[in-house]
Amino acid sequence: MQIRDLPYSDPGDPDVRSGPRFLYWLGRNQLTGQLKSLSWGLMHQCAIAGLPLVVGLAVQAVIDGSRRGLAQAGALILVLGILIAVGDTMLHRTAVTNWITxxxxxxxxxxxxxxxxGSALTRRVAAGEVVAVSTGDVEKIGWFVEALSRFAAAATALVLICVGLVLYLPSLGVLVAIAMPVLALTVLPLLPRATRRADIQREKAGKATELASDTVAGLRVLRGIGGEELFLGRYRRASQEVREAAVGSARMWALISAIQVFLPGVLLISLVWYGAALARDGRIDVGQLVTVYSAATLMLFPLRHFEEIAMAYSFSRPSAQRAVRVLSLERSTRPSTIDAMVPEGDLYDPVTGLFAARGQFTAVVCGDPDEAGRLAERLGGHAEAETGAETAPGTGPDVGKDPAAGAGTTTDDGKRTAPAPLPSVLLGGVPLDELPLDSARTAVLVQDKDPVLLSGTLRELLDVPSSGAVSPGDALDAAQCGDVLDALAQASLDTGGDPMRTRITERGRSLSGGQRQRLALARSLVTDPEALVLDEPTSAVDSHTEARVAAGIRRLRRGRTTVAFASSPLLLDLADRVVLVHGGTVVAAGAHRDLLRDEPLYRAVVTRETDDDIAASAAQDELVGADASPSAEAIEEFEERA
Known part of the structure; x- marks a missing residue:
C-alpha cells in the first residue's frame, strides 16, 4: 500500500478483543510494507556492521605496508557507504509509509x-475521548507500526554481528555476544513501571482533552452564568495533573536511557582493556582489535531501537485500547438478514406502541425531553446495542439507561449481564435493525433537536443523497429560510450576492439558533426519505415562524410519513394525528383539540400546567356538575386547592 493509493477501498474488519490484539491485527495487515521496511533496514544495518571489518583491514594494510590491501579496503568502504545511504533512505521512506498508511x-x-x-456514539463514548482517539492516539498507533520493522531489522543485525564476531575473533567475540543480550534485556524490569506511568499520563491527558472539549462547546452557556473561572480552574488542575504524570513518566524513560548509555560504556571500556592486553601479548592483531572495538561501538546504534520499541508500545497500547473501545461499539446485536431494500408502509414501535400511518403527519408529545430523544433514535433504527457480555458490578451498558431498556440479570459471582435487545422498530412490517445500514438510513431519517451544520457553501450543505423529488428551493421555502438567504447574501463578499455560494462557518456559528435549525430542516426535507422523524424542529423560532414552518412541513411532506416530536400547539394542531407518550408507553392518541379537551395529562404537557393548576382544574370539574349546583363544602375544598 502506497500513500498515493489512500484511502483504502476497505479498511478491513479489525480485531477489537483487546488493544494488543488490535495492534497485532494492524501490523498483520501492513505485512507487505513491514517486509519492505525490514529488507531495507537489514541492508542499512548490515552495511554499517561491515564497516568495522573493512576499517580493520585498512588498518592492518597500513601496518603491513600493503597498498593493494589499502585500495581494496577503500573500495569496499565506498560500496558500503552507498549501501548505507540507499538503505537508510529507503528504510525511512518505507517506515514513514507504514506509519501514514x-x-x-x-x-x-x-x-x-x-x-x-451516528449521534448514538457521543452518548456511549465521551466526545473528548473520540477526539483524543482520532488525533493523538492515531499517531501513537502509527508510530508503533512504523518502529516495529526498524526494531526487527536492528535485532536481526545484532544477532548477525554477534555471530560474525564470534567466528571472526572468538576471544573477544564471545565477550560481546554475552554482553549484548544483557544490555538489551537489562531495562526489562523497568518497563512495566514505565508503561504504567505512561498509561496514567495518557489517561489524564484524555480526561483533560475531554474537559477542554466540553468547556469550549459550552463556552456560551458558561459566560451566561459566569462559570468561566470555575471551569478554567478545573482545566488548570487537570493540566497540572497531566504535567506531573508526564514528568513521572519522563523520569522513568530517562533512567532507562541512562542505563542504556552507562552499560554499553562499561562494555567498551572492558573490551578495550582486555583487547589491548591480548594485542600486547601478540595473541591478536591491532587490526582485529580495531575491528571488534568498532563493531561493538556501532552495535550501540541498533541497541537504541530496543528502547524505542518499548516506548512506542507503552504509548500505543493505551491508545489502541481507547480505539478498541470505540471500534467495538455495534449498531445492533442483530446482523443484517434482509437484502438491501427501502421498505414502505406504516412506522411502528413495538416497545412504546407508537404507530405512525403511512403518508400522514404524526405528532408525538412526551413530557420528558430525554425520553423523546431516545424514542426518536429508536424510530431511526439507531437504538443502542446490548452486548450480553459480562460486566463488573455497577457498570456496563445497562447502567443509567431507561428502565424500558431492561434491567439485565445478575450471575452467581455478582457480575451483571446486559438485558436482551429490544424489539426493532418496523417500517412496513420490516425490522429496521435487520436492514443493511444504508437501506435503514435511506428509509428513515432522524433530525436531532440540535442538528449540526458542516462548514461549506449553502449549495454544498443541501447537496445530500435524495430522491430528487424535492428541490433545494422548495425545501428552503417550506422551512421559511427567506431571512436566512438574505443574511447570507449580505454576508457574501465574493459570490455576487448569491446565497447558495456563500460559505457557512463551522457548525453554522455565524447564524442564530433559529436560522441553523431551519437550514437543518431544509436539508432534511431535501433528502425526501420514506419516513422523516423530527425532534423539536421549531423549538428555536418564534411563534409566527413556527406556524409557517409547520404548514410548510405538512405541505411538502404530503403523502410521506412524517413524525414530529413537539409540544407546541401550533404544530400539534396541524398534525393528522397526535400521540401522547408517558412512561415509555403510548397512553392516548387522537386529534389535538380532542386530546386537549379530554386528556388532563396531555393538556398539562401542552399548556405547561403545574401540579397546582391540575389540582385546581380537577376540583373545578368536580364542582361544576351538569345537574346540581356546587355545595358549600365543595366550594371550600376548591378554594383550598386553588
Whole structure:
C-alpha cells in the first residue's frame, strides 16, 4: 500500500478483543510494507556492521605496508557507504509509509464507526475521548507500526554481528555476544513501571482533552452564568495533573536511557582493556582489535531501537485500547438478514406502541425531553446495542439507561449481564435493525433537536443523497429560510450576492439558533426519505415562524410519513394525528383539540400546567356538575386547592 493509493477501498474488519490484539491485527495487515521496511533496514544495518571489518583491514594494510590491501579496503568502504545511504533512505521512506498508511487505516475505521453509530456514539463514548482517539492516539498507533520493522531489522543485525564476531575473533567475540543480550534485556524490569506511568499520563491527558472539549462547546452557556473561572480552574488542575504524570513518566524513560548509555560504556571500556592486553601479548592483531572495538561501538546504534520499541508500545497500547473501545461499539446485536431494500408502509414501535400511518403527519408529545430523544433514535433504527457480555458490578451498558431498556440479570459471582435487545422498530412490517445500514438510513431519517451544520457553501450543505423529488428551493421555502438567504447574501463578499455560494462557518456559528435549525430542516426535507422523524424542529423560532414552518412541513411532506416530536400547539394542531407518550408507553392518541379537551395529562404537557393548576382544574370539574349546583363544602375544598 502506497500513500498515493489512500484511502483504502476497505479498511478491513479489525480485531477489537483487546488493544494488543488490535495492534497485532494492524501490523498483520501492513505485512507487505513491514517486509519492505525490514529488507531495507537489514541492508542499512548490515552495511554499517561491515564497516568495522573493512576499517580493520585498512588498518592492518597500513601496518603491513600493503597498498593493494589499502585500495581494496577503500573500495569496499565506498560500496558500503552507498549501501548505507540507499538503505537508510529507503528504510525511512518505507517506515514513514507504514506509519501514514496504518494511521489512515485507523482513521477510516473510526470514520466508518462514527457514520454507523451516528449521534448514538457521543452518548456511549465521551466526545473528548473520540477526539483524543482520532488525533493523538492515531499517531501513537502509527508510530508503533512504523518502529516495529526498524526494531526487527536492528535485532536481526545484532544477532548477525554477534555471530560474525564470534567466528571472526572468538576471544573477544564471545565477550560481546554475552554482553549484548544483557544490555538489551537489562531495562526489562523497568518497563512495566514505565508503561504504567505512561498509561496514567495518557489517561489524564484524555480526561483533560475531554474537559477542554466540553468547556469550549459550552463556552456560551458558561459566560451566561459566569462559570468561566470555575471551569478554567478545573482545566488548570487537570493540566497540572497531566504535567506531573508526564514528568513521572519522563523520569522513568530517562533512567532507562541512562542505563542504556552507562552499560554499553562499561562494555567498551572492558573490551578495550582486555583487547589491548591480548594485542600486547601478540595473541591478536591491532587490526582485529580495531575491528571488534568498532563493531561493538556501532552495535550501540541498533541497541537504541530496543528502547524505542518499548516506548512506542507503552504509548500505543493505551491508545489502541481507547480505539478498541470505540471500534467495538455495534449498531445492533442483530446482523443484517434482509437484502438491501427501502421498505414502505406504516412506522411502528413495538416497545412504546407508537404507530405512525403511512403518508400522514404524526405528532408525538412526551413530557420528558430525554425520553423523546431516545424514542426518536429508536424510530431511526439507531437504538443502542446490548452486548450480553459480562460486566463488573455497577457498570456496563445497562447502567443509567431507561428502565424500558431492561434491567439485565445478575450471575452467581455478582457480575451483571446486559438485558436482551429490544424489539426493532418496523417500517412496513420490516425490522429496521435487520436492514443493511444504508437501506435503514435511506428509509428513515432522524433530525436531532440540535442538528449540526458542516462548514461549506449553502449549495454544498443541501447537496445530500435524495430522491430528487424535492428541490433545494422548495425545501428552503417550506422551512421559511427567506431571512436566512438574505443574511447570507449580505454576508457574501465574493459570490455576487448569491446565497447558495456563500460559505457557512463551522457548525453554522455565524447564524442564530433559529436560522441553523431551519437550514437543518431544509436539508432534511431535501433528502425526501420514506419516513422523516423530527425532534423539536421549531423549538428555536418564534411563534409566527413556527406556524409557517409547520404548514410548510405538512405541505411538502404530503403523502410521506412524517413524525414530529413537539409540544407546541401550533404544530400539534396541524398534525393528522397526535400521540401522547408517558412512561415509555403510548397512553392516548387522537386529534389535538380532542386530546386537549379530554386528556388532563396531555393538556398539562401542552399548556405547561403545574401540579397546582391540575389540582385546581380537577376540583373545578368536580364542582361544576351538569345537574346540581356546587355545595358549600365543595366550594371550600376548591378554594383550598386553588
Amino acid at each position: 496504518a494511521a489512515a487505516r485507523v482513521q477510516q475505521l473510526l470514520a466508518r464507526k462514527t457514520a454507523e453509530l
